[in-house]
Amino acid sequence: MSVDQVPVQAPAETAVPVLRVDDLAVHYGGIKAVDGVSFEVAPGELVGLIGPNGSGKSTLLAAVSRLTTLTRGALWLDGGRYESVQPCGPARLGIGRTFQTVRVLEEQTVRQNIQLGADLGARKAAPTTSSPLRLFGGLRRKGGSDTVDEVLERTGLQDVASVLVDELPYGLRRRVEIARALATRPRLLLLDEPLAGMTSEERADVAALVRQLHGEGLAQILVEHDVDFIVKTCPRLIALDQGKVIAEGAPADVVADDRVRTAYLGVDDDDAA
Amino acid sequence: MTLSSWYAGNETTIITFGITFLLAMSMQVTMRVGVLSLAGLGFYAVGSYATGIVVLRDIIPAPVAILASIVVCGLLSLAFGLALHRVRGLYLAMVTLGFVLILGVIAANGGTLTGGANGMYGVPITISAPEVVLASLVVIAAACLWERGRAGRATNALRTDQLLSTSVGIDARRMRNISFLLSGAIGGLAGSLNVLSFGAVSPSDAGFAMLTTMITVVIVGGQRSWAGVLLGAILISWLPTWLVWFEGATREIILGLLIVVLGMFAPDGLLGVFSWLFGRLRGIRRRSVPPPVAEPPPARQLEESSRVR
Numbered sequence: 001m002s003v004d005q006v007p008v009q010a011p012a013e014t015a016v017p018v019l020r021v022d023d024l025a026v027h028y029g030g031i032k033a034v035d036g037v038s039f040e041v042a043p044g045e046l047v048g049l050i051g052p053n054g055s056g057k058s059t060l061l062a063a064v065s066r067l068t069t070l071t072r073g074a075l076w077l078d079g080g081r082y083e084s085v086q087p088c089g090p091a092r093l094g095i096g097r098t099f100q101t102v103r104v105l106e107e108q109t110v111r112q113n114i115q116l117g118a119d120l121g122a123r124k125a126a127p128t129t130s131s132p133l134r135l136f137g138g139l140r141r142k143g144g145s146d147t148v149d150e151v152l153e154r155t156g157l158q159d160v161a162s163v164l165v166d167e168l169p170y171g172l173r174r175r176v177e178i179a180r181a182l183a184t185r186p187r188l189l190l191l192d193e194p195l196a197g198m199t200s201e202e203r204a205d206v207a208a209l210v211r212q213l214h215g216e217g218l219a220q221i222l223v224e225h226d227v228d229f230i231v232k233t234c235p236r237l238i239a240l241d242q243g244k245v246i247a248e249g250a251p252a253d254v255v256a257d258d259r260v261r262t263a264y265l266g267v268d269d270d271d272a273a
Numbered sequence: 274m275t276l277s278s279w280y281a282g283n284e285t286t287i288i289t290f291g292i293t294f295l296l297a298m299s300m301q302v303t304m305r306v307g308v309l310s311l312a313g314l315g316f317y318a319v320g321s322y323a324t325g326i327v328v329l330r331d332i333i334p335a336p337v338a339i340l341a342s343i344v345v346c347g348l349l350s351l352a353f354g355l356a357l358h359r360v361r362g363l364y365l366a367m368v369t370l371g372f373v374l375i376l377g378v379i380a381a382n383g384g385t386l387t388g389g390a391n392g393m394y395g396v397p398i399t400i401s402a403p404e405v406v407l408a409s410l411v412v413i414a415a416a417c418l419w420e421r422g423r424a425g426r427a428t429n430a431l432r433t434d435q436l437l438s439t440s441v442g443i444d445a446r447r448m449r450n451i452s453f454l455l456s457g458a459i460g461g462l463a464g465s466l467n468v469l470s471f472g473a474v475s476p477s478d479a480g481f482a483m484l485t486t487m488i489t490v491v492i493v494g495g496q497r498s499w500a501g502v503l504l505g506a507i508l509i510s511w512l513p514t515w516l517v518w519f520e521g522a523t524r525e526i527i528l529g530l531l532i533v534v535l536g537m538f539a540p541d542g543l544l545g546v547f548s549w550l551f552g553r554l555r556g557i558r559r560r561s562v563p564p565p566v567a568e569p570p571p572a573r574q575l576e577e578s579s580r581v582r
Contacts (some may be wrong), residue, residue: 067439091442103437105430116430119423120442184441 171202320464350457392475495542
């Protein structure tokens with residue numbers, strides 16, 4: 001029984017949110033990339049994050065995964081504050097993520113890439129006490145290889161497990177990246193434009209994987225430009241513009257919101273033109 | 274030629290080889306986590322001089338001096354790394370180069386303590402080839418642990434992509450600190466062995482020639498593993514004896530050419546060349562077309578999609 005297969009919990013209001021973001025701000029000099037954003041993600045929930053280019057979506061993900069410095073704000077994962085942890089902390093606490101540009105170790109095989117995530121997943125499953133030997137990584141060569149096999153199967157990568165990532169098409173690389181994040185046994189998965197730069201077949205493929213993970217009860221935040229896909233996939237959307245939340249709720253309502261249409265869909269611009 | 278006569282003829286070269294190997298390892302352990310630091314040479318110089326000073330004056334016995342050199346240089350290196358925790362890439366390389374050069378100047382102007390520009394002579398020789406080889410083996414064993422298993426995968430990932438590594442919970446800062454600690458400790462060890470096996474140390478031990486040797490070993494041998502450094506150290510130590518019929522300057526040119534050629538065509542050094550050959554012999558897994566998973570998109574679309582990247 002794996003830790004990450006959380007059963008879908010019924011009423012979101014009664015459960016402790018997986019993620020709670022309160023008044024989060026990231027300013028780069030005078031640029032307010034994220035400026036006072038608050039929201040929650042319930043267990044098993046799939047939340048879509050939309051907004052025009054430069055609206056702060058990726059920065060928000062970077063802030064939640066603590067890969068960028070926060071100007072202010074508080075973060076909770078499963079009810080525990082974590083905004084002051086080190087950059088590697090969120091991953092250890094249970095936040096898995098992928099990047100806008102696929103980041104994989106191209107000179108290694110699919111299995112080796114996923115093993116990197118499984119190393120963390122295995123440590124979470126069996127936390128060792130602190131000892132000098134931990135310095136050398138517990139000395140076990142293949143900790144968490146069960147996790148690797150399981151994740152390979154879940155993401156449909158079994159057949160390419162021993163292929164170098166270098167040899168894979170872009171769509172499969174994205175899948176490897178998602179698989180690596182899954183192998184860390186996350187409570188929450190952050191996907192930054194998983195469909196960007198893909199062919200239509202590849203898009204359908206990755207979209208199906210996102211839906212499958214949602215079906216398995218994994219909480220996810222999805223940043224995506226493909227409005228059609230995000231509306232069909234996410235039960236709840238959050239729209240950002242200039243670092244602030246401008247609309248939140250059911251996809252149809254958010255997409256129909258005037259401010260969203262103005263900011264993101266450019267309706268007014270089209271009318272003006 | 275029997276083994277014992279080979280040993281007799283090569284004892285000094287074996288010592289040089291061991292010390293060169295250790296010195297280059299002090300650079301490789303940081304390169305392995307993606308940190309370009311030359312500070313290992315600085316701690317080599319510190320280890321050499323400090324050991325020479327205390328042993329020459331009979332303050333502490335040689336074995337204790339070696340251990341102290343390892344510990345003190347390791348801790349100094351850790352402190353050095355912590356102080357420079359924001360400095361990255363070539364800037365770090367420059368700062369560490371400056372550190373080495375400053376140490377050279379201090380050594381040359383240290384008066385009677387360091388022997389000034391002439392260096393320090395007459396340190397009792399207590400180390401011979403077997404000890405140097407033993408020390409090398411110990412460091413190889415430690416490097417094996419550092420390069421295999423979870424730590425090995427983590428350091429590999431860190432060298433390639435720090436953001437990726439952080440996203441799977443690898444503590445980049447801790448890895449960097451450990452690598453600085455190891456670098457200083459190995460550098461200090463190499464320095465102690467140097468002064469105790471040759472009985473002398475001079476400012477040139479922190480000079481450009483040593484720097485060049487250290488970098489050459491790592492680049493020519495291969496930076497990814499201790500095995501590469503070992504190959505590089507063997508080559509650089511015995512190449513002069515293989516090139517005996519060339520004049521001094523010609524040797525330098527041949528060595529320089531070797532570095533250029535390997536740098537251009539074999540970025541992973543001799544080790545990279547060997548493992549490539551080995552892979553070819555085993556007909557390894559690098560397949561040109563991966564087996565289809567779902568429905569692989571046609572080749573042209575693949576090219577386009579990878580170009581988008």
